Amino acid sequence: MKTYLVGGAVRDALLGLEVKDRDWVVVGENAESMAARGFQPVGRDFPVFLHPQTHEEYALARTERKTAKGYAGFVFHAGKEVTLEQDLLRRDLTINAMAQDSDGRIIDPYGGRQDLEHGILRHVSPAFAEDPVRILRIARFAARYGFEIAPETMALMKNMVANGEAEALVAERVWQELAKGLMERAPRRMMEVLRECGALKVLLPEVDALFGVPQRADYHPEIDCGIHTLMVLQCAADMGLSLPERYAALLHDLGKALTPPDILPKHHGHDINGVAPVRAVNGRLRAPKHCAELAELVCRWHIIFHQVAQLKTSTVIDVLKKTDAFRRPERFQTALNVCIADARGRLNFEHAPYPQREHWLALLAAANEVDSAAIAAECRQNGKAHLIADKIDAARRQLITPLHKSYPHS
Structure with missing residues (x-):
C-alpha cells in the first residue's frame, strides 16, 4: 500500500x-x-x-x-x-x-x-475557481504566513467574486474560515485580501462600508474609518485577545458608516447606530452567542467606557447594570480589553495608556462590596420591597463616589 x-x-x-x-x-x-x-x-x-x-x-x-x-x-x-x-x-x-x-x-x-x-500563495490549477471557500482560505493563509498572493491568483479571485461565487457561500463555512482567520497572527491581512478581491463587500458589507469614511484627524490621525478598524483588529491580535474579543474589535465601529453627513467627522451617536448592523452581521454569519453578545456590547458601550472620567456616579451605576457587569464580570472585562485595542488602534497611539479599564474594574469591585441580599432582606422585613433596587443603588453610590472622585479629570 x-x-x-x-x-x-x-x-x-x-x-x-x-x-x-x-x-x-x-x-x-x-x-x-x-x-x-x-x-x-x-x-x-x-x-x-x-x-x-x-x-x-x-x-x-x-x-x-x-x-x-x-x-x-x-x-x-x-x-x-x-x-x-x-x-x-x-x-x-x-x-x-x-x-x-x-x-x-x-x-x-x-x-x-x-x-x-x-x-x-498561488493556485494550483484553474479548478481553484470552482470552490468559493478557497477565497477565504487564501485570505486566511495570508494572515497566517504574511505571504503575497500571486497576481494571477488575485485576478482569479476577483473573477470568482464577479461571477457570484462568493454569494454561494453558506454562513457556517464563512464563519468557520473567518473565525480561523481572526485568530491568525495578522488578521488585518485577511481583511485586506478580502477587500482587494471584492469579497469583503459581499461577505461583510458593513465592514467594507467603513473604508473611505473620514473621521477627525486630531483623534484619528489615520483618518479613514476602515483603516482604523483594521488597526484595532490587529492590535487585538497583538494583545493575544480571544476570538470573541477580536470579532468585537472588527465590528465595534460599524455605526460610523451610518453617521449623517452633517455631523461628520466626529461621528456622534455611532455607538448606538452601530447596534443594528452588528446584529445584522451576527444573524447573517450565525455567530456563536458569546461572540455575538460581546460584539454588540462593545459597539453600544465603547464610547461610554472611554469617557468614564466624564460620568456622574449615578451614571456609572447605571452603566454597570445595563452592561450586566454585576452578573457577568468576565464579559465586562473582555469588553474593556477591546476598548484598549480601540484606543491604541490609531496612528501614533499604538502604546497609549488606557487607565479607564482599571478604573472601571475598581468601580465594579467597590460596588460589589454592597451586601445586596442583606439590603433586600431588610426591605422585605420592613414592608418596603419596592425600595430594594433604590437602596442597593444608594449603597453602591456611597462606596464608589470617593473612588470615582479621585480619578483624574473626573
Whole structure:
C-alpha cells in the first residue's frame, strides 16, 4: 500500500513549524482493499478511513468535478487508477499540493516548495475557481504566513467574486474560515485580501462600508474609518485577545458608516447606530452567542467606557447594570480589553495608556462590596420591597463616589 503525507503537514514541516495534524493519501487502493486491511471508513462524501492503530485519517487518492455552485457542488471519484499527481492537482494552493513518501522524499509536481521559499500563495490549477471557500482560505493563509498572493491568483479571485461565487457561500463555512482567520497572527491581512478581491463587500458589507469614511484627524490621525478598524483588529491580535474579543474589535465601529453627513467627522451617536448592523452581521454569519453578545456590547458601550472620567456616579451605576457587569464580570472585562485595542488602534497611539479599564474594574469591585441580599432582606422585613433596587443603588453610590472622585479629570 502506497501512502503519502500530504498538505499542511508537509508545508509546515518545510517551514520549520510544529505539525499539528497529519493527512495521508493512499494510492492504488479502493474501499474494499482498505477495509480488508482493517481501516475503518468514516467519510460520507468521499472515501476516508481511520488507521487501525494510529486512528489518523487516510483518504483514497481522488479527482473531483464541479457540478453546481458553492463549496458542496462537487462529484468525487476515487479508484485504484487515480495517481498522486491527480490528487494533488485538485488542491487549492501549490504550497498545499506537496506530498512526502515513506522515505522522506518530497513530491512537488506544481512548484509548491519554490513558492514556499519565496512567500507566494498561488493556485494550483484553474479548478481553484470552482470552490468559493478557497477565497477565504487564501485570505486566511495570508494572515497566517504574511505571504503575497500571486497576481494571477488575485485576478482569479476577483473573477470568482464577479461571477457570484462568493454569494454561494453558506454562513457556517464563512464563519468557520473567518473565525480561523481572526485568530491568525495578522488578521488585518485577511481583511485586506478580502477587500482587494471584492469579497469583503459581499461577505461583510458593513465592514467594507467603513473604508473611505473620514473621521477627525486630531483623534484619528489615520483618518479613514476602515483603516482604523483594521488597526484595532490587529492590535487585538497583538494583545493575544480571544476570538470573541477580536470579532468585537472588527465590528465595534460599524455605526460610523451610518453617521449623517452633517455631523461628520466626529461621528456622534455611532455607538448606538452601530447596534443594528452588528446584529445584522451576527444573524447573517450565525455567530456563536458569546461572540455575538460581546460584539454588540462593545459597539453600544465603547464610547461610554472611554469617557468614564466624564460620568456622574449615578451614571456609572447605571452603566454597570445595563452592561450586566454585576452578573457577568468576565464579559465586562473582555469588553474593556477591546476598548484598549480601540484606543491604541490609531496612528501614533499604538502604546497609549488606557487607565479607564482599571478604573472601571475598581468601580465594579467597590460596588460589589454592597451586601445586596442583606439590603433586600431588610426591605422585605420592613414592608418596603419596592425600595430594594433604590437602596442597593444608594449603597453602591456611597462606596464608589470617593473612588470615582479621585480619578483624574473626573
